[in-house]
Amino acid sequence: MSLTLMIRRAGPGLTVQDQGRTGTLAFGLSRGGAADRLALYEGAALLGQSADLAALEMAGTGGTFVATGAVRIALTGAPMHAAIDGRPVAWNACHALPDGAELTIGAAKQGVYGYLHLAGGIAADPVLGARGTHLAAGIGAALKAGDALPLGPDAGGETGLSLPADDRFEGGTLRVLRGPQTGLFAQEELDRLEATTFTRDARGNRMGVRLAHEGAGFSSEAGLSVLSDIVVPGDVQIGGDGAPMILLAECQTTGGYPRIGTVLPADMPRAAQTPPGGKLRLRFIDREEALTAERSAAEARASLAARRTRLVRDPAEMRDLLSYDLISGVSDGSDPET
Amino acid sequence: METGATYPRIDWLGVDGLLVRFAERLSEPANRAALALRHAIERECWPGVEETSTALVSTFLRFDALGTDAAALRGKLTELLDSRDWTTADLPEGRRLWRVPAVFGTDLAPQLDEAAARAGLSPDAAINQIAGTRLRVQTIGFAPGQPYLGELPEAWDIPRQTDLTPRVPVGALCVAIRQMTLFSVSTPTGWRHVAQTALRLFRPDAETPFLLRPGDEVQFEPVPREAYDKLTAEGPDGGATPEPIG
Numbered sequence: 001m002s003l004t005l006m007i008r009r010a011g012p013g014l015t016v017q018d019q020g021r022t023g024t025l026a027f028g029l030s031r032g033g034a035a036d037r038l039a040l041y042e043g044a045a046l047l048g049q050s051a052d053l054a055a056l057e058m059a060g061t062g063g064t065f066v067a068t069g070a071v072r073i074a075l076t077g078a079p080m081h082a083a084i085d086g087r088p089v090a091w092n093a094c095h096a097l098p099d100g101a102e103l104t105i106g107a108a109k110q111g112v113y114g115y116l117h118l119a120g121g122i123a124a125d126p127v128l129g130a131r132g133t134h135l136a137a138g139i140g141a142a143l144k145a146g147d148a149l150p151l152g153p154d155a156g157g158e159t160g161l162s163l164p165a166d167d168r169f170e171g172g173t174l175r176v177l178r179g180p181q182t183g184l185f186a187q188e189e190l191d192r193l194e195a196t197t198f199t200r201d202a203r204g205n206r207m208g209v210r211l212a213h214e215g216a217g218f219s220s221e222a223g224l225s226v227l228s229d230i231v232v233p234g235d236v237q238i239g240g241d242g243a244p245m246i247l248l249a250e251c252q253t254t255g256g257y258p259r260i261g262t263v264l265p266a267d268m269p270r271a272a273q274t275p276p277g278g279k280l281r282l283r284f285i286d287r288e289e290a291l292t293a294e295r296s297a298a299e300a301r302a303s304l305a306a307r308r309t310r311l312v313r314d315p316a317e318m319r320d321l322l323s324y325d326l327i328s329g330v331s332d333g334s335d336p337e338t
Numbered sequence: 339m340e341t342g343a344t345y346p347r348i349d350w351l352g353v354d355g356l357l358v359r360f361a362e363r364l365s366e367p368a369n370r371a372a373l374a375l376r377h378a379i380e381r382e383c384w385p386g387v388e389e390t391s392t393a394l395v396s397t398f399l400r401f402d403a404l405g406t407d408a409a410a411l412r413g414k415l416t417e418l419l420d421s422r423d424w425t426t427a428d429l430p431e432g433r434r435l436w437r438v439p440a441v442f443g444t445d446l447a448p449q450l451d452e453a454a455a456r457a458g459l460s461p462d463a464a465i466n467q468i469a470g471t472r473l474r475v476q477t478i479g480f481a482p483g484q485p486y487l488g489e490l491p492e493a494w495d496i497p498r499q500t501d502l503t504p505r506v507p508v509g510a511l512c513v514a515i516r517q518m519t520l521f522s523v524s525t526p527t528g529w530r531h532v533a534q535t536a537l538r539l540f541r542p543d544a545e546t547p548f549l550l551r552p553g554d555e556v557q558f559e560p561v562p563r564e565a566y567d568k569l570t571a572e573g574p575d576g577g578a579t580p581e582p583i584g
Contacts, residue, residue: 025400026376026391027548028522029482029540127542137482138523139542180349180357227364228479228486230391230398232352240500254393254479262352265403287408290353294403 003069003151005118007143008102013059014143015133016122017115019052024128025253031233032134032250035059035113035206035272038168038301039077043117045304046074046094048157053121054131056143058114059206062105063145065116070099071151072119072159078111078169078273093162093311111169111273112204120152136207136250161308168270171200171278174246175285175293176236176261180229184220184258185238193218193260193282198244202276206250209271210243211280217242220258228256234263234271236282244282246271264290266297346371346419348412354388354403356415359396360425364488364517367425368395369476373552374427375419384414392477392552394486430553433584435472438520438535439577440511440558441566442468446534449503453513453530456496465560467491468532473518475554483540483548484522487556492516498528509535509576511558520556533558536569536576544574555583 007014019040020033034040034057044051062080074094075082082089082105089095091114097103108114124131133140143149182190198211218238231237235247237257246263248271261284263271274280285293343362351357358375361368375397376390386406391398401411442465443450454464473487480486490513498514503526506512510521512529519529522539535558539549550556561569561577569577 022389024482025389025398026478027482028478028480028484029548128547136523136525137540137542177350177353179351180359227362227394229359229393229396230351230355230357230479232355232400234352252480253391254477264353287350287353291403291408294353298404 002123002153003067003071003120005071005122005149005151006066006068007063007145007147007149008066009064010142010144010147011058011061011063012142013057013061014063015057015135016054016124016131016140016143016149017057018054018130018132020132020249021128021130021134028253029128029134029137030249030251030253032137032139033130033132034115035249036077036115036269038269039113039115041301041304042076042092042163043074043115045308046076046161046163047072047117047119048305049119049121049155053117053152054124055118055122056116058105058116059112061107062114062116065103065105066100067097067118067151068099071097072154072157073097073103074117075105075114076117076163077113077115078108079165080108080114081106090162090311092165094159096159108275110275112275113273118151119154119157123150123152134250136252160311162311163304163307164309169273169275171274171280172270173281173283174267174271175264175290176282177264177287177290178284179235179259179262181226181258182261184222184226185218185260186220189218189220190260190284193244194284196281198280198282200274200276200278200280201243204276206248208237208245208247208251209274210239210245212243218244218260226256226258228254231255231259232262234265234268235259236261236263248272264293266293346424348416348419351398355398355400356412357396357398358415358419361395364394364476370427370429371395371424372397372477373430375424377430378418379415382414382418384411386411391479393479394477430551432551433553433555433582434580435555435557435583436550436578436580438537438556438558439561439565439569440533440535441563442533442560444563446563446566447510447531449530450532453496453532456530457493459493464532467493468513468518469558469560472555472557475550475552475556476517477552478548478550480519481521481523481525481540483550485520485539485550485556487518487520488516490516490518496530499530500528502526502528503531506531507534509537511535534566535578536566536572537578538574538576541574
């Protein structure tokens with residue numbers, strides 16, 4: 001029997017997301033997909049399923065959810081307060097959501113985008129080859145209370161596993177490659193960019209995040225009259241006000257503002273997850289270092305399943321300790337999914 | 339600084355992209371070259387190439403950064419680029435001329451008078467010039483299915499506004515720097531809104547989700563304000579009709 005996830009309460013930025021679309025760039029449609037793609041791999045590793053399945057992306061805050069049957073879930077990305085029928089559950093972990101139980105997900109404690117993954121994935125009809133909502137293009141829309149999402153079949157697997165916490169939710173340094181328009185900026189401007197500590201501005205969404213800083217804006221005389229050209233996610237665009245903007249998954253496909261460089265894909269989860277007020281630095285690297293970084297990010301994604309550990313419940317949180325069956329649900333190690 | 343750069347030129351764009359630029363400024367030959375080179379790259383089917391695209395005078399390819407020898411791919415791209423003069427390439431095949439009804443000015447397109455004044459024209463002369471020009475789709479970009487259309491007579495070399503219009507509706511026809519764009523989504527813009535059409539260029543659920551293709555031509559046909567509701571009711575084509583070119 002196929003299951004449905006019912007949305008009882010929805011935060012303002014609740015969307016279905018996956019790896020996005022390829023092959024539509026030439027038609028003006030950017031790839032889109034999850035703002036923090038690494039979270040898709042984490043959820044897939046926790047549930048033992050493909051990272052191509054669609055999950056729920058929650059910007060800033062989550063919502064209240066109930067499934068029409070028992071379903072395995074995983075929670076990844078920006079850590080948020082989560083509880084099942086009022087009992088707190090761990091983030092960066094997978095859990096059993098019993099039939100009719102209420103999952104509540106509150107505000108982010110760190111970072112921006114939290115993810116709710118469901119075993120079998122969200123099975124909404126694909127549009128142009130993917131299920132991800134593309135708000136800027138008008139593909140799909142933010143979810144609201146009363147919406148219901150069909151779930152795919154769960155191939156089966158464990159619950160009660162967790163992944164180590166990551167540090168991408170509080171800013172840090174983003175590695176940047178020089179691009180076709182970097183030469184429009186004088187070397188002193190590039191040096192100043194690297195020497196500046198930026199604050200992630202409150203202005204930001206799935207299209208991009210603006211960086212604020214003290215002092216003069218960044219400028220390029222030649223950049224004022226640059227012709228519109230190809231834009232890619234990760235591009236650091238210098239707007240009319242001289243403030244850098246890092247373009248994210250849902251950015252436009254062409255643009256006329258000069259781009260000073262491009263953030264590495266491996267650092268894009270950090271760029272997207274840095275909350276307003278978080279501090280960011282930009283550092284130029286060469287292609288060789290970039291490829292090494294991308295390789296190690298790919299290896300880290302591939303090793304996620306091996307880094308899962310069994311979740312140990314804190315007895316202090318278990319108000320009804322005696323009612324717990326402490327044996328069932330714990331794998332004996334012969335589980336074919338592990 | 340980039341002064342003195344020679345074209346065409348190849349640059350890395352991000353860790354997984356290569357960008358070929360044919361000119362610093364928009365020109366008809368450079369636009370043809372960008373379209374033709376993309377077509378040729380698609381025909382080559384090089385392993386590792388994941389996606390190609392064009393902008394006004396540039397061609398982009400994205401590849402699998404970890405599964406591809408990027409230097410070898412750049413070598414193949416250089417060889418293809420050097421194999422001919424792309425600026426003399428033919429326009430894409432299967433081009434069409436679209437005739438699109440448009441309401442100029444009125445409450446639907448409030449910046450006609452202002453844009454006409456910038457171009458040194460009366461509103462009527464402005465309408466005649468725009469409607470009298472067959473505009474070519476130079477590229478599709480910015481938003482899904484959205485064309486950059488060119489080129490208008492020289493009088494229309496007017497800058498973008500410094501302050502953005504907070505939102506123009508889908509189907510808005512806007513002008514700047516001798517180009518027009520017909521908005522496929524509702525968005526803020528610095529281009530001036532001179533006419534309104536009922537044409538939907540992006541239809542995510544349709545068999546043909548993107549209506550226009552680079553190389554297509556578009557001619558706008560002025561209709562009175564009263565005709566707009568009827569055009570909207572006609573469906574997503576909004577009274578627009580295509581015919582083959584050539």
